[in-house]
Amino acid sequence: MSKKLTKRSEDYSKWYNELVVQADLAENSGVRGCMVIKPYGYAIWEKMQAALDKRFKETGHENAYFPIFIPKSYLSKEASHVEGFAKECAVVTHYRLKNAEDGSGIIVDPDAKLEEELIVRPTSETIIWDTYRRWIQSYRDLPILINQWANVVRWEMRTRLFLRTAEFLWQEGHTAHATEAEAISEAKQMMEVYAEFAEEFMAMPVIKGTKTESERFAGALDTYCIEALMQDGKALQAGTSHFLGQNFAKAFDVKFATKEGTQEYVWATSWGVSTRLMGALVMTHSDDLGLVLPPKLAPIQVVIVPIYKGLEQLDLISERVQPLVKDLRAKGISVKFDDRDTYKPGFKFAEYELKGVPVRLAIGQRDMDNQTFEVARRDTLEKETVAAALVLDKIEFLLEDIQQNIYKKAFDFRENHITEVNSYEEFKKVLEAKGGFIAAHWDGSKETEEKVKNETKATIRCIPIDAVLEEGACMVTGKPSNKRVLFAKAY
Structure with missing residues (x-):
């Protein structure tokens, strides 16, 4: 089992770093400042993606994909935008390697220099608005409501898993509108979508607001945001939605013919959330024993741990448990029956506590005889014995109650701070x-x-x-x- 976590009260930063690694969410990679998101961490991100993607589509957006490389000249077309990102850009200058003539290894081929350097995508406004110029001619082509799920690179010098890495995953929405009012309405709508997701799925209370001019996105006229408070009393920007005015339309000459036959510049928005939300999730709810995950985002919502002596007894427990596993899955509840014979129950209890599994069931011979399960909830660590006939209803109740309870706990903390x-x-x-x-x-x-x-x-x-x-x-x-x-x- 992983070593005991540092207490939050002793060193919050160290606690966070240890927890992310020990709970198998992510680890540092061989590339400085970049991370490997491990399967358990990625499973949480996939649940986040699915919930957000559903809401994007319900509000009329479609997914597309744009190039990771952006010609340098594109970035320079919007002055405040390039100024905002210039210090974080990774630049591609050559397109070929070759073996060194002295046999010392591989070198960049000096003859393979690009005519124009390419920027590895820090954000996609410029490449997308160059594209929109070809898509938009008339008011009939508007609005355009596009989202993409992608990776971006911002060359961070001080990195921390999920919170700040040189490469991270995110979604970025980019929309084009005929009027200023439509674009502002879109930017506000997406702030509301993010807030709803944070509170309903992440159980993380947020404050909705606007950024000051100094804190706005580079190239935006207004930035709407959701701000959350972590357990150490620091704030975390959890999502932003930007009203871009006509800045990018003017920079890339994107005009449309109005109903009256005049030519007007298009109005724009962009909006995004990233794997930074994973860090927010960890820091909002988790404790000194490990993760505390909201049931709606937990990869494993229920784990069943058998307590047995000998494989024959394990087979009997497995037979007893299978109908419950089937019923849970039929209700869309993710469940794992951990019948590994290489680890003892105590190890498994600690492992699932560390990984934040919301509900844990244990069943041994005494439970078999009494037709019961031991049921434990991760948020309060309370345990009780529940009759087998009632356990399905109990699990459904607990998953809802844990979701509400950890939201209330985080909300009360926020209000008190x-x-x-x-x-x-x-x-x-x-x-x-x-x-x-x-x-x-x-x-x-x-x-x-x-x-x-x-x-x-x-x-x-x-x-x-x-x-x-x-x-x-x-x-x-x-x-x-x-x-x-x-x-x-x-x-």
Whole structure:
């Protein structure tokens, strides 16, 4: 069995890194800054994909795929976009290798230099809007509602599994509209889709809001976001949706003939979530014993561990358990009967605790005689003996109850870690002693925002959508402010 995890209270970062590896979610690869997502981790990502993809299609979007390589000249067409990504780009300059003449190994063939360098996709706005120019001529061609599931590369220097890696998986939606109102409505709609997914499937409460100008996506006029709070009091940006205005349409000359016969530039959005959500899932719910997974995203929702002496007894338990396994699968519940004879029950209990399996059943000879199962829930670690005739209903109840319970626990934690302050001194004290979200008045200037960031490492996570209008004074400058924004240290 894996070694005992570091306690969260001792070293939260170390706890996270150990848990991701020991729970078989991912590991570092031979390529610096890149990760290997292991089958158990990928199974969770697949469940996330399926739930999101269903919602994308229900809102009228279609999946497509665009090239991973982007000509350098494309990136330079939208000034703020290239400035935002320039320092993170991986660049392809040659297309061929050859053996060195001195026999020292393989070298890049200097004669195989590309006429124009290619950027490995950091995001796809530029290649997609070059494509949309060919797809859009008339108002009849609009809207275009496209999503792609892909990998991207952003050359991060400080990496951490799932939270920040040089290559990561994500989805990116890119839509084109005839009017500004349609595009804004689309960007807001996708923020709502992300929030619904985070809360209903991840059991992770989020705050919906807009980013400040300094924190917006490069090339966006507005960025809508969902922000979550991790157990260490740091915020995590869980998803973003961008209103791009006509910036990319103008950069790539994408016009359409209106119903009135005039030529207009198209309005655009883009939106995305990534495997960063895996990190959010781990940090929102897990404990010192391992993962705590929401049942809706758990690869194994129920595990059954037999306790036996000899293969004959195992065969009898297996025979007794099979009808339950069949009934669970018929209801769409994923179940594993762990009949491995190479590990003892205690090892298996610890393994499934570490992996966050929501419900664990144990059955031994006494249970066989009494027509019962021992049923344990991962979130509270409570155990009880349940009659075999009632166990199916009990499991269904527990899966729903665990989903609700871990959401409530995370919600209560979040609510207890939103603190209103009125002075900069109070802000600093709360940030240091308590962390979490700090609601404070801000004068709206980049200078004040930058000052707070430089002095405290806290940033404005969002201007909440439901922020109440409230006359006040900026905590730093004393200048007038009409609403509170949320500050936090963040991942």
